[in-house]
Amino acid sequence: MRLSQMLLVTLREDPAEAEIPSHKLLLRAGYMRRIASGVYAYLPLLWRVLQKIARIVREEMDATGAQECLLPQLQPAELWQESGRWDTYTKAEGIMFALHDRQGRDLGLGPTHEEVITAIARDMIRSYRQLPLHLYQMQTKFRDEIRPRFGLMRGREFIMKDGYSFHGDEASLKQTYLEMHRAYSNIFRRCGLDFRAVEADSGAIGGSGSQEFMVLADAGEDEILYTEDGQYAANVEKAVSVPPDALPSPFTTYELRPTPGTDTIEKLCQFLQCSPTQVVKNLLYQVVYDTGMTVLVLVSLRGDQEVNGVKLQNQLTRLAAAYGGNTVLSLTVPDAEAQAKWASQPLPLGYLAPDLADTYIQSVPHLVPQFLRLVDRTVVDLQNFVTGSNQPDYHMVGANWGQQVSMPQRVVDVRKARPGDRAFHDPSQCLQTARGIEVGHIFQLGTKYSQALGATYTNEQGEEIPLVMGCYGLGVSRLAQSAVEQSYDKDGIIWPVAIAPYQAIVTIPNLKDPDQIQAAEQLYTALNQAGIETLLDDRDERPGVKFKDADLLGIPFRIVPGRSLKQGKVEVGQRATHRVEEIPLDQVVMTLQQLIAVATE
Template sequence: MRWTQTFIPTMKEVPADAEVPSHQLMLRTGMIRQLMAGAYTFMPLGYRVVRKVSEIVREEMDRAGAIELFMPAIQPMELFERTGRREAFGNVLFNFETKRGDRNLHFALGPTHEEVITDLVSREIKTYKQLPITMYQIQTKFRNEERPRFGVLRTSEFLMKDAYSFAASLEQLNVQYDAMYNAYCRIFERCGLEYIPVEAESGPIGGDASHEFMAPADNGEDFVVRCKGCGYAANQERADTGRTSSVPAKVDGAADPVKVDTPDAGTIEDVSKMQKADPATFIKTLVYIADEKPVAVLVRGDHDVNEGKVRRAFGATDLELADEATIEKVTGAPVGFAGPVGIGCDLIADHDVAGIAAAITGANAKDTHLTGVVPGTHFELSETFDLRNATAGDPCPKCDATLEIVHGIEVGHVFKLGTKYSESLDANYLDSSEKKHPIIMGCYGIGVSRVVASIVETCHDDGGIIWPMHVAPYTVELIPLNVKDDDVMTAVNKIYDDLTAAGIDVLMDDRDQRPGFKFKDADLIGLPVRVVIGGKGLKEGNAEIKLRTDDKATMVPIGDTISHVQELIADNG
């Protein structure tokens, strides 16, 4: 492709409203342009990358035995009501009503396609002889992001590969899951993207086992907890700590807790300032509704409750923070003054609560706290649990090392769904004895447009993007220094034709611009190989060739240009 025949509107200045490198560089290179908050046009240069990533995804899905199809983006709301996900998604779900004749119809724009694919399978698959099967698509998704930001990293409309497996047994599901997991590893490796597979929560998708694939990035919105010692890694929502239960013995003769007035101080920050006390000496008491029953959760004052761990500790299907009326009913006080002493519901405590010798807690009375509360003495504590988010320095649950926390961008997610959707949507199969069973499902997603942005976020320098070989919009940038020099253009056109004939993507910068201007744009768009032809070099019979990552170019005889470029691609692909 010749630069003058395509559309690459580069920008010299960093856009003021672009917060992270990927957003800045995708705008500056002319890869994307914003239509409105959360919606972007992929321009010709950017869309070439999207297509290359999509093709890598497609090849690896096919290699793993998945079958491609294409489903509607518009979906009947009735399917979401049957699975209970209309409420689970809430405002994230784009939903609307429209008239057809005298009928009002209710639709959603697909945030994902579990309902659609399961409905399809419920109609078409009837027997174990048709299982297992995995199907996938590459399709636009829609989610009403409250705060679209960071360019195409967090948008309301995005391109996603979603795959769904259907099995007659857990053994079949495990084989399918492993095939997808391994395919994801190959995809990200081929894309040149550093990644960390981490244990993860399933969230509103459902299911009981999942892994996220995270791209480590300083601006990532997710927290990855990992151990360099053994390689353990998990999303912070899922990460276990290596702490163990240590239930304190009851202290005989311990003084009773002391009530202190804390007017209008309903937070640990407020009370710690008032009492001049470290938040680590507080017990934070939070009231939840677990499967319609109020329960209390205790963590140390400087720690955050992990709701996934709380849900598992109670064996609950549903968990949510209690409303004000429920809190007042079980504590006798408004929000901000709950404490474990005399609370009117079941409670569980984090491991670290047991290590507080004399705690400050809410007194279950307005504007009042207790000091000198001894866990296991002033309230019953027969067992403790891992209930908080892991933090840097916690012991690893798998080895003797400690954990660290890094930022990451989620680029893929694999789930073992079980039968959540097949039961809701009547997707069943008959076994060899003609007995009916719900089909066992898995689902597997990759954010294609997010992968593109993640590559830019993690592969750049001060000059611009540094594209990995297999996903670059073009592999070679061919730069004639003087487009008005007939000898230069004759040589450049021959190299362009020969590289193209060899199956290599080439972008020729045939603009009538200064060399420095072209070199800055070349660094900015970051193609892997640069070939420069100038009048002086041409007279000496040489082409100037360099990798984007090299500081200096190599002078290569003109006749060897094609073979040299091919070697660079082979050695760095």
């Protein structure tokens, strides 16, 4: 392709809308254009990158025996209502675009396709002889993000590969799950990415276990905790660890002690001259279930620890059935306005105890009149601890469970693991932190969707059994931007050779020099004929502009027929290293073939 014929407009300044380097560079280099918030047009150069990623994905997926299909983007609400996810995805902070057709029927634009694929399996899979079965697709997905940002990282429209497998038992599912782990690892490796597979929270998709694939980058939205020995890695939402040991309590007898102005852990510990590891702090939350029922939650946690919001929401989701629901619609810390709607009297905030009386809750429709009390494992074994007294400006000091305070019955793990914590598998290993961009996620769904939608098969004994399912997602457009976020410099993008839009660019410094034009045309033709995808910068621009654009575009190899042309040589530069060599004209094709082979092996 000749640049003079390509739709290419580069920018010298960063667009105001862009926040992270990859977003800025893709806009500046003319790879994409913003159409609306979270909606982008993929221009010719970026489309070539996406096609290359898609080809690698197809090759690796097809090698596992998975079959490609294409599912509808427009999905009927009835399927999502059968699975119980319609309200989760459309109400409160739901991410599904929902609409009505002219007959008034509810529809959604697919953010994911578990319901659709399960309905197909329900209709078409009858016998164990048809199992296992693995289908996948690549298509545009839609998610109504609350705050679209970072370009293709968190958009409202994006390209995704999603796959779904069906099995007769858990053993078969685990085998496919391991195959997908290997296939995804191969995909990211072939795309030239530095990545890490980590344990992850299954979120609204559900299931018994999942893994995320993270591209390591400083701008990553996700925090990863891992050990140096390579035996443990997890998203911070899922991570577990051994917290630091609690220090011995300095209090040996119980008393109700005045503690004026100590409504934070820091102020309290400074006033009492004690460690936060000997404080039981009590945090108030408000959860709304899909039935409309609101429950007030008291969480007791060690003073030096933080609540992991994802772990807490998962615990509350597991308790949904007790309140007639299936899932959590919202989980918030009730502000003064929210408290005014249900509190019978002002709450002693900053001085709450685990046994805060239920009489603080008014009789209000759709509100459970008792607190749901959860206690984190970090405080179960504390003795002679400090905690609130339910009286402003007073704390209990030297308190003990079963004496001054009753321990809540539900013991849970809701603490947030931190860098520096000890690892469970080896306490000599401490957790370290890195930032990552999620580009893939694989799930062991089990029978969550097959049971909900009645998708069964007949086994060898003639019994009708729910299908066991797996789910495997990969962000194709996100992967493209992640590659840029991981590999760039002050001059622009540095594409991995395997997914670069073109592998080489021939730049003509002086269009008035017929020898340069002849050499450039000769190289352009020879390289393309040899299978090396090559651009020709034949624009009527200054040499400096062309060189800057070549760096900005991130094309891996640049060939310049310049001053050394009189000696029968041209300059061959490598974008990643800025290394430049003078190569005889007749050796350029062979040299690039060798360089590309090394870069993509």
